Amino acid sequence: MPRGSLTLSAVLAAVLLTTAAPASAAVLPTPPTSSGPSAGAPSPAVPVTAETGFQGRASEAAEGSRSCAGTRVETFGPASLTGAIVGAAVHDGRAYVVTRGQKPPVLAEIDLATRAVVRTARLPDAPAAGEPEGGWATAVSGGKVYVGTYPVPDLYRFDPASGEVTHLASFGKNGGYIWSLAAAPDGTLYAGTYPDGRVREYDPDTGAVRDFGVLAAGERYVRAVVADDRTVYAGLLDKGKLVAIDRATGAVRELAQGTTGIGVVAEHGDRVLAVSGPALIDVRKDGTDVRNVPLGPLSLDALTVAADGTVYATSRPDGAIHRYRTGDTALTPVADPPSRDDETRRIVLTDDDTLVGFSGSGGMWSLDLRTGTSAFTDLIEAGLPAGAERPQSMLLVPGRAVYVGGHFFMDVRDLRTGEQRRFRVPGEPKDLVRHGNKIYAALYPSGQVVSVDLRTDEVRPLARLGHDQQRPWDIEYDPGTGKLLVASAPLGARLEGALSIIDPGTGAIDSYPGVIPDQSLMSLSLDSRAGVVYLGGDVLGGGGTPPVRASASVAAFDLRTRTVRWQVDPVPGMRTFQDVKVHGGLLYGVYKRDSGTWIALDPATGTVRQRGALSGYGELTVHRGRVFAATFFGGGNAYELGTDEPGGGALGPARHLATGLGDDWYTNPQLHFEPGSWQAWTMSGRHLARVDLNPRCPLLTVTPPQG
Template sequence: MERRRLLHAGAGLVVASVAGPMVAPSVAHAGTADTTGAPVVPDTASRPGTAGTTGHCSGPAVSTYGIATFTAAIVGMTVLGDHAYVVARGQNPPLLGEIDLASKKLTRTVRLPRGEGGWAATVSGGQVYVGTYPTPDIYRFDPATGSVTLIGTVGPAGGFVWCLTTAPDGTVYAGTYPRGEVWEYSPATGVLRNLGVARPGEQYVRAIAADDHFVYAGTLPLGHIVAYDRATGAKQSITPEPYGGAACLLARGGRVIGGFGRSVIDLAPDGSDARVIPIPATERLVDAITTTADGTVYCIGRPTGTVYRRDGDALVPVAAPTPADEHRGLFPLPDGTLLGGAGSGRLWWLDLGGGGSDIVELIDTAMSGPDPVQSMTYGMRGTVHVGGHFSITTHRPEDGSSRRIQVAGEPKQLRMAGNKVYAALYPSTEVVELDPDRGRVRSLGFVDNDQQRPTDMVYSRLTDQLLLATAPPAGRLKGALTLVDRSRKRLTVYQDVIADQSVMSLALDDRPGRRIAYLAGDTWGGGSVTPARPSATIVAFDLWRRKVLWEFAPIEGYASLQHIEVHDGVLYGLYKRLAGTWFAMDLDSLTVLRSGKLPSYGELSVHRGEVYASVFGGLVYRIGPDLAEPEQVLTGLGDGWYNPPQLAWERASWHAWAVSGRELARLRLDPDCPPPATNRAAVSPPDEAVLESLLAN
């Protein structure tokens, strides 16, 4: 399964800017579509604010309102001569962009044949090589002719080419996930060959470098450096000890230098003479590293976005051209400037002498396109807030306007509390508050505590707190529950509250007098690690006493719960492993009342006494409270979600907001309305390996 690129009526609209709160053009009136995507006559009864009108079951079940969120976020980056090349993420198929370094203008874009993006890029012999996902292809782009050639596919569906490098003789090397392999391609002979797994148990070759004799693979999650003899293929770890997950690597001047965990590592090609340079306390890792012609090492830290110069065994801050941004590449240019590429879609030129910098926003260019949606929430006065890559877009469907606000990461979760929008960001774990009327963003703090991925967030009116669930990075098991005091800007973190599991979902007991939150676990933790528990469990957490009351596994042997909700003393759950298995459990007796299977997994929601499941594959079901079998409500919504699909309900109607393809959509989900006839066809489940890889990206 691959996401299908959808370019409907709003697809050609480009947001004006991301430098601050800007008004983005949108579709002034709703378009409508049946579930096949074909245009139909607009139905005024399905417009916002008209719930309860006569004939509420007539007309289309889906109304669309233009592209939900735009992106120019990038992953791969390289430089060839007087041009930089960047690869977009989230656009299907991926977009390769060419930027003239002198004029700082986008001069050309080229579509690759398939995929969602390309983390890896390098150059050899005047050609640009790109490695993609979720099918791990290696492509060659010829700038002279504009042609794109598939070199080969280096792994199964759901895989990544995470990194590419070029040896001095022009040989290209690739590192992959999930098999943790190194591949070699010789442009001279056209031969592509597998050099094998770098390190058993390490799923990622996350960074790669090569010199005349060896190719070096940096692994993740532990962080070994494995040297392959380019002539014989023999390999050995040259790591005295694992340094923490690899992020970047280079081989220069007879040394191997890279970012591993919270250190910059500098060692000889045989692993001797290792020097470990701690990164500043404000940073979590080094995103990119390079050397200038005189051998000076520069690197850039995350989350601050600060450029550092190595001075002996210290890192000295130079500048932060794009603060609080991730970075995809760092390149010295012949004129003495540094070129950097930020993940949000910004390119910058830093004058190392004077410290000044220039910035180009790719969102203002033809690199901009429809983004798969990260998260969504329904707000005040009919607003809909949508999380995208490094942005939150506030839509006002009544008048067709929208505003895109840049944030420093992916808003994995969005929730309303009062008149503010709260976002939990990946990978920083920062919680931010957005005033949508003024476009102002303020930070409430970071979860930290070895956490990385926000997985769920709920608002407790009883305590006026946000409850946030998180998962750790790859290679770790212990998730956390965080209580966010929004008025005091205070975060209280309870790590490992479900022992040796991520906290994947949260639900509040809706019965009077109950002060209990229920937490759902995932034994896989952050992935790339052997589970320590046989079954995913649910715990009851007392919000006043701050303690676990009980723990229970609804279905033994099932490893990962994706989402839970509570209604009238019954807890509903949906598993990720085994994907699509759902259950209803009585909270007093801890007895599973009903269970069944949906085609895939996603999120649950309770609205006006009914329980719904929105799952991958463009499907919505009703599963409770009194149904023996799930009832299909909608299909054909496409694959516009980056994270598990959600429903953002209007409070006083049977309408919810979601996406149809990559367009913002208003869905009629009234249980009294029969599902459209076109929704009754059989549904093929999505490729779970592809979903797994995209969610791990």
Template sequence: MTELSRRTFLSAVAAAGALPAVPGIAGVAAAAGSPAPELFGPAAVTAAIVGMAVEGDTGYLVTRGQTPPKVVTVDLAARTVTRIDRLDRGDGGWACTISGGQVYAGTYPTPDLYRYDPVSGEVELLGTIGPSGGFVWCLTTAPDGTVYAGTSPRCELWEYRPDTGVLRKVGRVATDTQFARVVAADDTTVYVGTTPLRHVIAVDRATGAMRDIYPADLERTGSVDAIIATGDRVLVSAGGQVLDLAPDGSDYTVVAPPEPSTMIDGLTLTPSGELLGVARRTGALFRRVGDALEPAGVANAGDETRGLWLRDESVLLGAGGSGVLWFHDLATGDTETFDLTETDVAGPDLVQYLSYDRSAVYVGGHFYVTVHRPWAGVEPRRIRVNGEIKAMLPHEGRVLGAIYPSGELISIDPATDTVTSLGMLGNDQQRPWELALDTERGLLLVASAPGTGRLNGALTVLDLATGAMDAYVGLLQDQSVMSVALHDGVAYLAGDTWGGGGATPTQPAAQVAAFDLATRTVLWRTEPIAGQASLQHVEVHDGYLYGVYKRLSGTWFAMDLATRTVVRQGRISGYGEIVVHNDQVFAATNFGDYLYRLRPDHDAEQLAGPLVASWFTVPQLEFERGWTAWGVAGRELARFDLHPRHRR
């Protein structure tokens, strides 16, 4: 995707004139064309990172959420950004390592491997090491300078030799899982950790022979979160504890904290051999003492850790996924931070979610909610949250939200910018998709998907008065719950047979279920269209259930709820959210970013588009009282005029 200026975008929209029907999609009627949207600057900004590497007093990192990704050089002593360059393409870089003074970065959603010269700024694409939609998840450098990469969806290990310039596939390290998630190497062996099923595959660097050294008597379901290879021992973070193994997997010891911990996503060894670690979300620091992990402080709570290094003998440097670099003095307990979001590293983010309540427009991005009030002439402000906010719903002066990947429910007070936790979804639910509010009963409904490798999603019901939370897992058997639409005390749930991804679907088609909130029972289930694997969103209006599919992308339907018969179906550009406003049904979709009107007795009517893609999740519309609606175009906050007078 190309980044466009406000002027370029407006010129392109104006030049388009009347909007044509979507090429190649039957059953779409063209509207006369809505006017160009009003644009109000970046909807959200981000300096989120995943890949970071350190050499001396210099840190190198690669951004995520910015297109194409930035490669950033940081003076760690001065805590300043000294250089910013860009890779050729991609939405982000998930991995970074250093070899011979050169920086290597791996990207997504095209799994490219790049070499970056930090002196000249030259970027070289070494190769693409997987299919479109794949990731280079991890990179490491062996003692001799050889670079190794782990990928998805083929769970492969790749090798690059800087001395010969040869890039080669070593092989697939596991056939029962898709993600080669972490990697480490010593003189003789590469160790690859996988998810959502745990393996630690030891790969002989000379012969390519592979063996799984993860202890057979330990839990397989879950992720391997970090690996350190010393030559004599292998240290593996998994399940909130550390395994200390011999290189052949024998003689292992479980090194655990005194209380159960969240994922320990950062490990480092000091020059003296002391093991230090940090836990995700809590920021809890641990130091190994004997065969236990003892608490050693707290740093950067609420974040994830994308790298951990010891500096100046007692200062622990952490790379926070939000773009916060933290420096924790183990001797004094003091922590200092350097927020890259306050530097030129920050740039327009792909939007996670958008909501509106007449007082403000709220835009969710990576680790922040941006509050916009352009009509008041004030600058946007940001409220920090602990992850990606995947759903929001204004309620009684607050904004209710749901976070990925923690599954945490939160309440934001825009008057004070405070964030209060309402609890965790739990029950293996990781990816919230939609919130709905039953105002009569004071219930918040949450549609969610499980973690990678699992199929059963859930409808979670939170009593806002008491805090009681009830989870209904598997209402749609072996399907995620992608959407919840509430009407007359019945919650209509939309399913996805792919679940959380990374598992083989068991169901022939996505279902819709009607769930009675009074009796907490399923009234009925149905497959609106046979053979369609994944619903994205549903909404109810005037006796009809409207839905749009993710697989096959762009299939929409209107179903008579009385007879459960589909009375209309067709194709639009892609998938997104459906909204009812002023007695009409609208849909915003991706793959071109179009806006439509849907009716049970008419083809889909195209109202606007194509727009410049702007969404990390799926497109939305949030209406004001009249016919204007808030959305996003070209990563800018946009207001669309969808008045019927603009239609034929």
């Protein structure tokens, strides 16, 4: 079966046995065109019809009396199915991989000779609050496989002899990670954790745990660890430091300072290697002879060292293989990417001539170093159980299909046939927008924008954001200029995001980093009539350095002059806008880390017309002249904002429309309405769902399906 496209029925029929009634095959009408306010004053009055506004609410009431009594929730099976992996290890002719996104995570054993999954086990939920969804950290000690999980930082042991899985220890509370795990030559284990930025020692013989304390003030991530007989070497992501910890005394010393976060570390002989953004650091274990090898536009995501000191590395974002030896001034290409544009979780030399790698999208490959030829195995096809993951994004093509962005794959439900399919994309689609027969996806971690052909599922690269912008959060199409607009944030210890303006025909890109000074961008909303895009800021930026601003800003960016018309901080002390949406002369906004506060801002005066609280944060959407919000927390909820009546002069509180939708989005809860109705595509738990959100109906209470 080709890697580019997989039919879900062939791979995941068992998962879909509980799928509810199929979606309607009716072709739906085109949605009405909506327009927003100018940057300096509210928009002129727009004729209000039954489709667009308040004068049609009598007919809506009649519609509500009919729909409220019928079926208001339909589910269609898992929205985004995954075989993605995080941790990987090799032992005694077998590989062990751990899934990401599934609950509970799967640990799969793979026979390296046959390339088939021969055994699987689930990592059980431990007593602490929260449930594991994956295991980035894996290591082998004493013939047993150890796994560190997230978002509960727990340590597990898998015994290949008995198949038994045992929970061993917890290194924090829900929301934490064991990012990295390494075994010293004597079998002692060392774990790097988040958000406390520590290294912990675990003795497999006694179960004793030792904490080495704070390694650098303000550090949250120990992203990589390795150990020799006397020392633990740790890479710090926020502070970009490579540190050495004396295993006997616990003394900490700095070996090298990177230009950005250190996420990969390896050791061999008397040297330690670490990856810091666009450089490979090669340093003696005593901290002398520091060499910085430039990587150009690439970074490295995995290293392994041969017995003779040759270092093999995989690069990101292309996934290619390189070779390096101390004294080289650059890396030497070895082979083309075995899994192009993929993240490599681990590489291992199984003999002098064979390199085995594990791809984050859910693959395993082997490379013959003598010939440069490689072979790729899709782990789902090899027998890895697929499961429902937290979706990244969603897009409705009315009357045609629902697209759901997952981890390196897009899942599609055809509304005309009820069939489902999936195809690969080179990253996580954080947001999607449609224009004509193309969908444009903004991807993490590459900061790339790609196009997807609606007719063929063909994926083509369009542009890379550059300027360290690896987290594109929002994308819209501007019909006035024919350009794509992307709001983004940096990765790691940087604050400033960027607005990128991309020509979808040529891929030409104009970038405006720091368009809101000292803030990244989480959201944008286009007023095409006024030629203005509104930008929602985040003072925390990449999250790896202290903010210098106290309040998140909104800015109005003029698309004609390419300048900021004005900037305002609507609510002092609120640090992150999750979403902004212009409608009816007002700019609506939802704050992220501030108890779901929502506002309606008057762009003409910069004043807040209304302020209220939701259960949490999520995305806003405008439909039939109303503003809706879907939110995390409190079980997953949907609201209508600004529920005033014509001539009332004031906005009322948010109207609670639905609850119990679940908190299973990976990025932001979303609603995608079918034109001309109150039916919205969203999530119920981890299942694709269509729910009736008629504002005239009573509160809808949803019971998400299991699995």
